Amino acid sequence: MQDLIIRNSSRLELSMRVMDVLVLETAGMLASIIHFQAMIGETAPIHTVLLHFCSGLAFVLFAQLGLYTSWRGRSMPEMFVRVAMAWGLVLLIGLFFSFLIHHVGHVSRLWLFYWYATGVMLLVAYRIIVYGTLRHLRKKGLNSKRVVIVGYGSTGQEMHRRALAQDWAGYDVKAVHADPTDAGKISDPAIVRINTVEEIHNYVIANKIHEIWITLPLVASPKMQELQYLLRNALVDIRWVPDILGLQMLSNKVGDFLGFPAVDLNQPISSGIHGVIKELFDKVFSIVALILLLPLFVVIAVCIKYTSPGPVFFKQPRLGLNGKQFNVYKFRTMKVHREQGIVTQAAKNDSRLTSIGGFLRRTSLDELPQFINVLRGEMSVVGPRPHALQHNEMYKDLLELYMLRHRVKPGITGWAQIHGHRGETDTVDKMAKRVQFDLHYIQNWSLWMDIRIIAWTAFKGWTGANAY
Structure with missing residues (x-):
């Protein structure tokens, strides 16, 4: 019994491949009912051709795209993303096929969308059942x-x-x-x-x-x-x-370099094609956020001007991706003053805070203008928080891995912030803990992780005991 599933892994793979074909055929028929309110055989013939062509193509290509490799000890969301991308690729090939046979004009794009969405949901749903069952068996000591x-x-x-x-x-x-x-x-x-x-x-x-x-x-x-x-x-x-x-490096990706295999020791995961995805997500999210937050920006600006003289926005130099310097934008929360060569972090009951400034800092509303930095490409929605230049100079010598956090764009919110490591870092231990969480984020980045951090920030991460 212990090795039963392992011995029959090839049969399990074949079963899953056949199941995928059945799932995609079912999804295509459901998409036809949803869109055309008719069985697929009653629609344009190209839809039936694409249904069988893409389902058969998935039987071949899904295996080549790694959908049936052992997924022990690996992230399930990563599997779901791979499923969605593989199914999307199959549909694109199917669409190209319909172009070659001069029937692309008869294909309903909305039916394709419904087929893609339904296919992804069904493929993911039954994988949750299969892998959930396997995990349960392993917890019982079987299939180990x-x-x-x-x-x-x-x-x-x-x-x-x-x-x-x-x-x-x-x-x-x-x-x-x-x-x-x-x-x-x-x-x-x-x-x-x-x-x-x-x-x-x-x-x-x-x-x-x-x-x-x-x-x-x-x-x-x-x-x-x-x-x-x-x-x-x-x-x-x-x-x-x-x-x-x-x-203690950021990654160990192996690639070809001058014809030799080379290991990138400190290349973050969010680079290459992943970097393009993250950049696109940042741009879209920041545009939507700035449009929706515009009324709030106006209210905060009026409050700042009413409670103290000076500009609405505060700018300060920070280090961005790979140490490139930029100006970070915030709503001004302090009375206008000059730093004497040393940046002093805001402390509890800080006398420099304006009457509205303390509220803005406690709720992190002062950080909202940084969506402008995201739109400009200087920051990301999620990433390590940028620190003052003087703090970088101080902590890079005190903490061995401190500067590795600048291998990615700084963020408005981050893994450290949603775990309570925000606000004043008045001790080396506090900063070391924040850096530890920042490096964990860089080493384990995924788009799904960014979405979780944003959701957590939206519901619970705006305030905290250390924010003042």
């Missing part, structure tokens, strides 16, 4: 994969901890090979200790191990070469998990 960990430093220990904590992923660590200095860190007596690398292959064969996780640091390259030779005949999945916890 037996694992050997090679190396038990900080990365090996963290991988072991996550395998235990995320039991829905279905990884069962059976044995560990560790250096003598790390062997004492294995606290579970049920874990087998493999003393030498030469014994790993025999243990894997004898105990029907499914995966080997190599968590050795980069400096252990001689041992890696030895392992590569010793495990050359091991017909199991071998994963190398580099000591990224030790390197």
Whole structure:
């Protein structure tokens, strides 16, 4: 029973591929009923042709686009995005096919939209059921994969901890090979200790191990070469998990550079095509926000002018993407004054605050003009908050990874802010905690993560005990 699903993974994949075809055929027929109020056979013949052509194409292409690879330990929202993109690509190819056969003019675009939306919803819905069932089985100890960990430093220990904590992923660590200095860190007596690398292959064969996780640091390259030779005949999945916890870099994307594979150590996830998506989202969101917030802008501007002399907006230089300097916009919350070479953060009961300024800062309404910065391309809706230049100079020497937060555009709100790390950072520990959350955001960015942060900010993130 333990290996039943694993042994039949190819049959499960075939079942899912057939199910996808049935789902897409059903979605197309539902789209016809929704749009035409008729069965698809009663509409223009091109719709029936596209229905079967795209459904058959999905049977072939979905596998090539990675929709049936093992999704253990990976993000489900990422899977749903991949499903939506794959189905969209299939429909685009189908539309191009209808152009080639000179029937594109007879295709209803609204029917295509309904088919796409219905198809995505049904594909996602039944995947939730399938993967939810698999996760439930794994929590019960079924359909789990037996694992050997090679190396038990900080990365090996963290991988072991996550395998235990995320039991829905279905990884069962059976044995560990560790250096003598790390062997004492294995606290579970049920874990087998493999003393030498030469014994790993025999243990894997004898105990029907499914995966080997190599968590050795980069400096252990001689041992890696030895392992590569010793495990050359091991017909199991071998994963190398580099000591990224030790390197503490932003990413480890592998790409081609001058004909050689190269690893980008500090390239944020939100770059390349992801950066284009994020930029487009920022532009659309900022335009909509500025239009909707215009009446509020007028009210706040009148209040500022009424309560104290001076300009409505406050500008101050900040560091943006890759250290490029720009002026950040805010509603003015303090009386007009000059800083004497040092920027002093606002503190509780600060005498410099205007009568309306304290309210604007507590509710973060003073930050709203930064949608202008987003529209100008200087900021993002979500990202690490920009700090005063003097604070950057101070903390870059006190915190080792501080400047890595400038590898992305600063944001109006961020992962740190919705977790309570906003307002005054009067100690190094407070700033270190904020930077920790900022780096987590950069390392784990997704469009879905941005949407969650915006939603959280809209409902709960505008105020806080540290905002003054």
